[in-house]
Amino acid sequence: MSTRPSLKLLNYHGVPIWRNVVFIRLAMQALAALVVISIIWLLATNLMDNAEKRGLNLSFRLLSTNAGFDVPYSLIPYDSSNSILYAFMAGVANTLRLVGIAMITTTVLGILIGLARLSSNFVISGLAKVYVEIMRNIPLITFAFFLVFGLLAGLPKTSEAWHLPGIGSMSNRGIFLTSVDESSSLTPWLVIVLVGVVAAYLLHRLYLKNRGELRLFGIRLNRGFTPIVLLILVAAVGWIAQPDAPFVFDQPELKGTNFVGGMKLTTELFAILTALTVYIASYVAEIVRGSVQSVPKGQVEAAKALGLNYWQVTMNVVLPQAARIAVLPMIGQWVNLTKGSALAMVVGYAEVFVVARTAIEKTGMAIQIFVMVIAFYMIMGAIFSLLGNWYNRKVQFEGR
Amino acid sequence: MTEPTTSSELRPVEDQSFATWVKVNLFSPWYNSVLTVVGAVMVILLLKVAIPFLLTAQWAAVTTNIQILLVGQYPSEELWRVGAGVLPMPFIVGAAWGVWGSMMRTFSVILIVASVLTVISSFFGDSMTPGFVLWFAVSPVLVLLGYTVGRRSFIGPRHVLIGWFLFLMLTLFLLRGFGEDSAMPYVSTSRWGGLLVTILIAQVGIAIVLPLGIVLALARQSNLWFFKAAALVYIEILRATPLLALLFLMLIVSPMFLPDITTPDRLMLAFIAIVMNNSAYMAENIRGGLQSVSKGQIEAAEALGMRGRHVTLFIILPQAIRATIPAIVGQFIILFKDTAVIALVGLLDLLGAAYAIILGQDAWRTADLEVFLFVAAVYWIFTYGMSSVSAGVEKRMRAGAD
Amino acid sequence: MTKRLFLLLSALFVLIAIVGCSNNNDELQAEIDDLNTQLTQAKAAASSGSSSGPSQAELDSVKAELEKAKEDLANAGSSSSVAAGDDATQPSGWGSRLKLVKDRGKLICAATNDSPGFSFINETGEWTGYGIEMCKAYATAIFGDHENRFEMQAIGWADRPTVMQAGKIDVMVLANTQNARREATWGNFTTIHHYAGMGIMSRLDSGIIADDWMSLDGTSVCVTAGTNYVPAAEDLKGQYGIDFETVQLADTGPAYDEGRCDFTIGGKTDLGRNQIDLTDPDAHVVWNSLMGKDPWGMLVGHGDDQWYDLIRFVEWAMINAEELDVTMDNVDDMVANSENARILRMLGVEGEYGQEVLGLDIDFAYNVIKKIGNFDELVERFYSINDETRVGGFYRPRGNDALWNEGGLLFAPGLE
Structure with missing residues (x-):
């Protein structure tokens, strides 16, 4: 200085x-x-000036008035007599659902495709490469447009829906899955299971006391296995002993042209989910590939020299090191995912941006609602960035 | 593309006849056979759906509307200005190919192939005006011409960049025009559209985003608290906001903050939104580069008595930018793809034109897949070209580093 | 270098301070001076008695303008003293929009580009449709011609309130459904040009019985996002105590056609046309019952009565022209030979009937009818039954849009 x-x-x-x-x-x-x-x-x-001239309302008071519009397929219970603020929150919940599911699907698909690209199989690595090159090189919004038209045309009508007996069916109104609902006997069953857990734990303690040796009728019982068997047995007895099963399977049924009952994944959510997953997975695949390739060759060779097989080398040597490099760019892709979710507008999934626009149409409060939208995305960004920083610190302390 | 470094490379070289290659690569462990078969079935199924569709599709939706898709609402009688204005671009691409070599080869070849295919396809229908056909016929020649010029030893990267910038300015002036009565009447930006706008926004955006990103990154690192805080707030807000929300903010909401006498140029507003969004990312990329410059370099420069400004300009920045070139090129690709989002705020870029055709023209309301497929293909051609440049840059840098 | 920067920034600061504090009273004063000279010249010409001099009407108009300009100056002075002088640069109230448009030399209209027949972009990239022709008509009335005098701006359905509130466009030429809420929060609706009904089209295979509201229970509906049909669907649920899934899409056409929904809501006249485009038109039915009113009008911003009246004047002239059988072809003939006082008054032959107060040319109606046509001619261009003469629209029967004396709802105030 x-x-x-x-x-x-x-x-x-x-x-x-x-x-x-x-x-x-x-x-x-x-x-x-x-x-x-x-x-x-x-x-x-x-x-x-403009507000005065044209009588704009710049207060946030109108947010508490009745929304009067629907938030289709809302995650939280919603009807049109709720306030506009609540409708906005329903939009936020829908965004969180979309981002939450997409984070998992994107990561899984991305890792699979990244590994496929590294495969020595020519067909598989070739397909993965074609996939990545196509997806990475068209804008997400073009792909989303394409997908929503394609899905509507490609999926069958409800009357000709594809059925998977016992599990669900798929049509252009969405995916309807058999849902697992609780019945009246769920609580007693859970109590029984809890008892089983306690019993298994006690058995585990008993093993520790007896230095890992336990015999019943002269047969030596496996130390890791027996507590689990005990737990399963208790749970099974609890299940059978009660008059009705703790879970009820609700199968979707076709009534008219709509499915009733079960769990629903609408075409709109499915479309934007597929668009985001397929698109962002191509980036994740490149991250996976890059980070696996960045693991020094010497490490792999050394592991092989120690006699580890391919699977062991991958799981214990390559992936842990690659994961450390991959996590930060991965969080970056999750942020991209969050921002990409705004494109749900194209497919008609009611996430926060779509609800915001509907609310603006209804109330004319563009500025107030936009402030809320930006604040929401900033909070999401901040959360991811905190996550990234936390991980970075953790890795740095461990690594160096 | 990067070389595979997996087990296949570790294998000793052996007799590589086709049969053994197939056996080793496709069917060696049992699960590989399964994967191969599954992959092949997927390819066949895809082709079975795709080929009949491609053959029977209503391509007339694209060909009759090719003018909107390419230039939007630019007045028909002034189209020669677009042709003339965009003509230097293939030349510059060719020159870049000549100067940088293999890095730009794929991009140039893709441009040539696409142009030639367009010319060939024009023989099968009469919807393309002769002007368009002529342009696509001339551009491959210009690419090759540019290549021969670029190969000359006295042409360096600097000349290509300066030439690109000058031609870009010229293009903009030519498209904009001058006065009502002149030979080139003023054409308002509200009439620019189609692929033209997509390419222009991308190019001008690239020219502006990099310097802006550098300034922001330096401000972020600055020890003047106000600049630091302002840069921080700018970068963090813009990185968290989706481009779509920013575009709505700029085009729909921001006019509320302007006096009535102004008539905001909507294309300009959209452009500003894209530049703002991308410059925040660019700043973060470059900041990474700035941090990667070793302290010893700075200390050495200071020991030589260089002033702080000069250290930043001549020591830190060049190294930082060199280190982040792949990220910068990646950001350029993202910027190009981002331009598609402006369709959602009512601008008639390539995607917006597609949307206007499908929804607005009564005859083509059912030709959605065809038009979107065309649009996706055009985006793909350009982005793939840019990706190949980026891959080339990375390869070259890795070669330099080793 | 640093010195220069310092000076530059100081200069910038001073500039901002000056711009922030100044107002444009000078401009108004210059205008008054200009008008004064015009007035004296006109008086001189009138007193010399030459036949080529300006008419009394012109003299009066200059006088009126002078009075108004003086008034403006006084207002500007008073408001600047009250509001610290920073808003005097912006026109407000009566006449501000017209002045803005004339200064700009262009009329700016907003429309969506997704409505066949109403507002869309044709193969050569030109804006086409009923709405665009209306925008041309307004421009013609103001400037005498529409060539290079209007500009279209594409917007989305859901952005209409924001665009109206921002006030950067002059007229919104869209199929805007008029309702009380919008009238209060968006702007003023001008003459209703189409009396649609909010209708329903349903799939026959869905179990929905036409005109039976209760049969909608448990079904799903496709509605265009950002339109009045979204809250209307909610009202329907409440009214009949039924529930159905609402799918809000930017484009409901393909979704409904592929069977994503069981029914769709829209203007009844449009539904009939959409039905023809479907893969199997016979598998759908447009209900006779209506969900509600769906009157369509153009929109202008709040706060300028002159502009609102001016736009309506143009529309009235076109409707009156239809009523009086004045067409694009016979308008010249009418000016020369007609003996109907109403026609002559409308076309400006007889003189002022309010045009000048609104800042229009005395013969604005002549210009509009000559260049655009009367209301019927305009409608026929996009909604005619004749496929050959129609450009880019579809057949839509006049129905309720017929003139008041032909059994419809359409009328314009009289010309007495």
Whole structure:
């Protein structure tokens, strides 16, 4: 660092004021701040003018009025008599559902395709490469458009839906799965299972006491296995002993042209989920490939020299090291996923941005609702960035 | 593309007849056979669906509307300006090929092939005006011409970049025009559209995003608290906001903050949104590069008596940018793909034109797949070209590093 | 270098301060001076008695403009003293929009580009449709011609309130459904040009019985996102105590056709046309019952009565022209030979009937009818039954849109 001049601003050893470093720094920052503030002030006065002229409502009070519009396929219970703020929250919940599912599917598919690209099988690695090259090189929104039209046309009507007996069916109204619902006997069964867990734990303690040796009728019982068997036995007895099963399977049934009952995954959610998964997975695949290839060859060779087989080398040597490199870019892709979810507008899935637009149409409060939308995405971004920082710190402490 | 470094490379070289190659690569352990068969079945199923569709599709939806898809609402009588304005682009691509060599080869070849295919396809239908056909016929020649020029030893990367920038300015002036009465009447940006706008936004965006990103990254690293805080807020807000939300904010909401006398240029607003979004990412990329410059370099420069400004400009920045070139090129690709989102705010870029055709023209309301397939193919051609450049850059850098 | 930067930034600061504090009273003063000279010239010409001089009407108009400009100046002065002078640069209230449009030299209309017949982009990239012709008509009325005098801006359905509130466009030429909420929060609806009914089209195989509301229970509906049909669907549920799945899409056409939904809501006239496009038109039925009213009108912003009246004046002239059988072809003949006082008044032969107060040319109606046609001619261009003469639209019977004296709802105020 160079020596700092003192704050004797006006005359420092004959240096004129505009050459005084301290002053220049202060002045530059002050001027920049002034420019920014005056721009903001100008914009704000314009907004106030426009609001006055055309009778805009700039308060947040209207958010508590009745929404009067539907949030289709809402995750939280919702009907149109709820407030607009609640509708917005329903949109947020829908976004979280979409992002939550997509994070899992994207990661799994991405890893599979990344490994396929590394495969020595020409057909598989070739297919994976074609997949990655096509997906990475078209815009997500074009793909989403394409997909929603393709899905609607490609999937059968409900009357000709594809059935998988006992599990569910698929049509262009979505995927309907047999759902598992609780029955009245769930609570007693859970109590019985809890008892089983306690018994298994006690058995485990007993093993520890007897130095891992337990015999029943002279037969030596396996140490890891027996507590689990005990637990399963208790649970099974609890299941059978009660008049009805603790879970009820609710199978979707075709009524008219709609399925009733069961679990539903609408075409809209399916479309945006597929679009995001298929698209982002191509990036994840590249991350996986890059991080696996970045594991030094010497490591693999050393592991092989120790006599580990291919599977052991992959699971115990390559993947742990690759994962450390891959996690940060992976979180970056999850952020991309969150932002990409706004494109659900194209397919008609009611996530936060779609609900926001509907609410704006209904109330005309564009500015207030946009503030809320941006705040939501900022919070999501902050959460992911905290996650990234936390992981980074953890890895650094362990690694170096 | 990168070389495989997996087990296949570790195997000793052996007799590589086709049969053994197939056996080793496709069927060696039992599960590989299963995978091969599954893969082959997938390919066959895909082709079985795709080929009949491609043959029976209503391609007339694309061919009759080729003008909107390529240039949007640009006035028909002024189209020669578009042709003339965009003509230097293939030349510059060719020159870049000549200068940088293999890195740009794929991109140039793709451009040539696409142009030639367009010309050939124009013989099967009469919907393309002669001007368009002429343009696509001339552009491969220009690419090759540019290549021969670029091969000359006195042409360096600097010349290509400066030439690109000048031609870009020229294109913009030519497209915009001058006055009502001049030979080239003023054409408002609200009439620009189609592929033209996609390419222009991408190019001008690339020219602006990099310097802006550098400034932001430097501000973020600065020890002047206001610049640091402003850059931090800017980068963090824009990185968290989806481009779609930003575009809506700029095009739909921001006019509320402007006085009535202004009539905001919507294309410009969309462009600003794209640049803002991408510059925040670019700043983060470059910041990574700045942090990777070793402290010893800075200390050495200071020991030589260089001033802080000069250290940043001549020591840190060049190294930082060199280190982040792959990320920068990657960001350019993202920027190009991002331009598609402006279709959702009512602008008539390539995707917007497709949307306007399907929804607005009564005759083509059922030709959605055809038009979107065409649009996806056009995006793919350009982005694949850019990706191949990026791969080339990475390869070259890795070669330099070893 | 640093010195220059310092000076530059200081200069910038001073500039911002100046811009922030100034107002444009000088401009108004200059306008008044200009008008004063015009007035004296006109008076001189009138007193010299030459036949080529300006008419009394023109003299009066200059006088009126002068009075108004003086008033503006006074208003600007008073408002700047009240509101610290920063908003005097912006026109407000009566006449501000027209002045804005004339200064700009262009009329800016907003529309979506996804409505065949109403507003869409044709193969050569030109905006086409009923809405665009109306925009041309407004431009013609204001400027005498529409060539290079109007500009279209594409927007989305859901963005309409925001676009209206921002006030950067002059007229929204869209199939805007008029309702009380929108009238209060969006802007003013001008003359209703199409009296659609909110209708329903349902699939025959879905178990829905046409005109039986209760049969909609447990089904699903496709509605266009950002339109009035979304809350209307909710009202329907409440009204009949039924429940159905609402699918909100940007484009309901393919989704409904492929069987994503059992029924769809839209303007009844449009539904009939959409039915023809479906893969199997016979498998669908458009209900006779209506969900509600669906009157369509153009939109102008709140806060400028002159602009609102001006736009309606143009529409009225076109409707009156249809009623009086004035067409694009016979309008010249009418000006020369007609003896109907209403026609002559409308076409500006007889002089002022309010045009000048609204800042229109005295013969604006002549220009509009000559270049665009009367209401019927315009409708016929996009909704005619004749496939050959129609450009890019579809057949839509006039129905309720017929004139008041022909059994319809359409009328324009009289010309007495």
